[in-house]
Structure formats: C-alpha cells, structure tokens
Amino acid sequence: MSGETSAGVQAEDIRLALRMRFPERSHALLFEVADACGSSQSRFADAIAIGLWPSHGHRLDGMEIKVSRGDFLREMKDPTKSEPIYQFCHRYWLCCPKGMVQPSELPETWGLLEFSGGSLREKKKATVREPVAPSYAFVASLLRRHAGQDEQMLAAHLKAETARIHESLKRSADVTIEREISMRVRRADEAATKLVAIKEATGIDLTSFVPTQQWIEAIRFLHANPSFAATFTRRGLARLREQAEQLSAEIGAVIDGVPE
Structure with a gap:
C-alpha cells in the first residue's frame, strides 16, 4: 500500500x-x-x-x-x-x-x-x-491461499526451531569454553604456586630465568631417576656428609702411612 x-x-x-x-x-x-x-x-x-x-x-x-x-x-x-x-x-x-x-x-x-x-x-x-x-475458481483460490499459509506457518516453525537449536548449541559451546578457561586458569595458578616454592627453596626465579640446556638435562635426569633425586633430601645430604667424613678419614690414614 x-x-x-x-x-x-x-x-x-x-x-x-x-x-x-x-x-x-x-x-x-x-x-x-x-x-x-x-x-x-x-x-x-x-x-x-x-x-x-x-x-x-x-x-x-x-x-x-x-x-x-x-x-x-x-x-x-x-x-x-x-x-x-x-x-x-x-x-x-x-x-x-x-x-x-x-x-x-x-x-x-x-x-x-x-x-x-x-x-x-x-x-x-x-x-x-x-x-x-x-465459483469453483474462487474456491480454488481460497484453498490455494490456505495451502500457502500452511507453508508460511511451516517455514516460520522451522525458522523458530532452527533458532532454538542454534541457541542451545551456542549455550553448550559457551559452557565448554568457560570450563576450558577455568581449567587453564587453575593450572596456571598451580604452576605459579610451584614456581614460588622453587624460588623460596633455591633462590632461582624461573618466571624470569631462561634455563640453559644443562638445566634442562639436569631436570630431565632427576625426573627419570627419582632414587638419585631422593639423596638431595635432608636425610640424604646427612648421609652424604657421613660418607664424605669417613672417606676423608680413610684418605688421611693412607697419607699418614706413606713415607715422606
């Protein structure tokens, strides 16, 4: 109009x-x-x-x-x-x-x-x-228009259903993304806590320190040999000191027995 x-x-x-x-x-x-x-x-x-x-x-x-x-x-x-x-x-x-x-x-x-x-x-x-x-022609026109309205209703229903499914998928994707972000944040917090503990124990700040290949190899070795790494505990170090003192005494005895 x-x-x-x-x-x-x-x-x-x-x-x-x-x-x-x-x-x-x-x-x-x-x-x-x-x-x-x-x-x-x-x-x-x-x-x-x-x-x-x-x-x-x-x-x-x-x-x-x-x-x-x-x-x-x-x-x-x-x-x-x-x-x-x-x-x-x-x-x-x-x-x-x-x-x-x-x-x-x-x-x-x-x-x-x-x-x-x-x-x-x-x-x-x-x-x-x-x-x-x-007339038959007018009745046919009414029926044809009614059929057309049925098609419009079906199209509107399909459009609404498609929108509903799209919204459901979007909500599901949003939940998955939020869960992934939350998990990564939690892992980052845990890693930061460990880095702080390492710094407090060793004085090494790994957040600003780029490790050399030697550091990488040493960490890899200790990770692969937990029994060796266990010697670096307080008890392990005390044992190493005892062994070192015993070895020193034995070497001293040997030296004393050697003629000048």
Missing part, C-alpha cells in the same frame, strides 16, 4: 487485530485472496474470513485494509472494482486507523472497522446480504 500511514499504523497492525477478531478456532482468516487462480485473477481482497461453525452462519467477510487516506480515496473513485470478490461475501468491511474515514464516505453496504489501541472496533455495521454462490 502506498502513501503515508495514519498515526504510524501499519497494515500488519491491522492484520494482527483481524486475527484476534476472527480467531483460528472459529474462523479461517486468509490474506491477499484473489477472485480466481493464475491468469484469470482480476481482483484481490486484502482479507477474507470464513466462519467455520453453523453458529457463525458460515459467513464470508471480505475486507479492505487501508492505512493511508490517499489509498482510501483512490479506492473510492471506483468501489465497483471490488465486485469480483464482493459478490461472494455476506459482508464487506473497510479496516483503517481510527478517524481516517467517516462512515458516510463508504459505499452503503460496507461496514467500517476502526483500529485503535491494538484492536478493531465496529464504527459502522456492514449490511448482511445474500451473496452469489462461490
């Missing part, structure tokens, strides 16, 4: 209000319905509502949606253009923003539904008339 909208109301706002006025449990509501299929089309109604229960009289309500005063005036230059679909409807309505159209400006049989506050209110009653029996 061309032209500026009235008070910021969009056609979709009115379509949503029509869904509330003609709920799916009691009505079939179709949008952009043609009078026939294929090349035989000559006219579209913005909406058609069909009562599904005898209590609704199985009425067909045809509707034109206008949100621009200019569009409405162009439509009213020749209201008979709606005849190809109007003829099959029990009632015909104009749906527009509140205050945009005066009831006296409409064809005598048309009703007026004004949009305000998210809903449609009846400003002028539509004349209930005995319509022409729907």
Whole structure:
C-alpha cells in the first residue's frame, strides 16, 4: 500500500487485530485472496474470513485494509472494482486507523472497522446480504491461499526451531569454553604456586630465568631417576656428609702411612 500511514499504523497492525477478531478456532482468516487462480485473477481482497461453525452462519467477510487516506480515496473513485470478490461475501468491511474515514464516505453496504489501541472496533455495521454462490475458481483460490499459509506457518516453525537449536548449541559451546578457561586458569595458578616454592627453596626465579640446556638435562635426569633425586633430601645430604667424613678419614690414614 502506498502513501503515508495514519498515526504510524501499519497494515500488519491491522492484520494482527483481524486475527484476534476472527480467531483460528472459529474462523479461517486468509490474506491477499484473489477472485480466481493464475491468469484469470482480476481482483484481490486484502482479507477474507470464513466462519467455520453453523453458529457463525458460515459467513464470508471480505475486507479492505487501508492505512493511508490517499489509498482510501483512490479506492473510492471506483468501489465497483471490488465486485469480483464482493459478490461472494455476506459482508464487506473497510479496516483503517481510527478517524481516517467517516462512515458516510463508504459505499452503503460496507461496514467500517476502526483500529485503535491494538484492536478493531465496529464504527459502522456492514449490511448482511445474500451473496452469489462461490465459483469453483474462487474456491480454488481460497484453498490455494490456505495451502500457502500452511507453508508460511511451516517455514516460520522451522525458522523458530532452527533458532532454538542454534541457541542451545551456542549455550553448550559457551559452557565448554568457560570450563576450558577455568581449567587453564587453575593450572596456571598451580604452576605459579610451584614456581614460588622453587624460588623460596633455591633462590632461582624461573618466571624470569631462561634455563640453559644443562638445566634442562639436569631436570630431565632427576625426573627419570627419582632414587638419585631422593639423596638431595635432608636425610640424604646427612648421609652424604657421613660418607664424605669417613672417606676423608680413610684418605688421611693412607697419607699418614706413606713415607715422606
């Protein structure tokens, strides 16, 4: 629809209000319905509502949606253009923003539904008339449009389900990343604690010291020979001192026995 909208109301706002006025449990509501299929089309109604229960009289309500005063005036230059679909409807309505159209400006049989506050209110009653029996071409158009709406609903469902799965995978990935980061931080903290202990015990600051190949080989040897490394404990060092003292005494005795 061309032209500026009235008070910021969009056609979709009115379509949503029509869904509330003609709920799916009691009505079939179709949008952009043609009078026939294929090349035989000559006219579209913005909406058609069909009562599904005898209590609704199985009425067909045809509707034109206008949100621009200019569009409405162009439509009213020749209201008979709606005849190809109007003829099959029990009632015909104009749906527009509140205050945009005066009831006296409409064809005598048309009703007026004004949009305000998210809903449609009846400003002028539509004349209930005995319509022409729907043609096969019009019935085919209704069925085709209904099938199209089913496809749209399926596409919308698939889109929503895809978004749900994507969000679930994203949450799972976020949890995995957070767990990995937490584990690495914990390992870094443990390594830092060990480096502090080494510095306190040896005076060597490995956080700023690049070990030479000799240091690397020594660490590798001690790691591969834990029994040897055990001699560097306090008890091991005391034992080495005893052995050194005994060896020194033996060497002294030998030296004393050697003639000068």
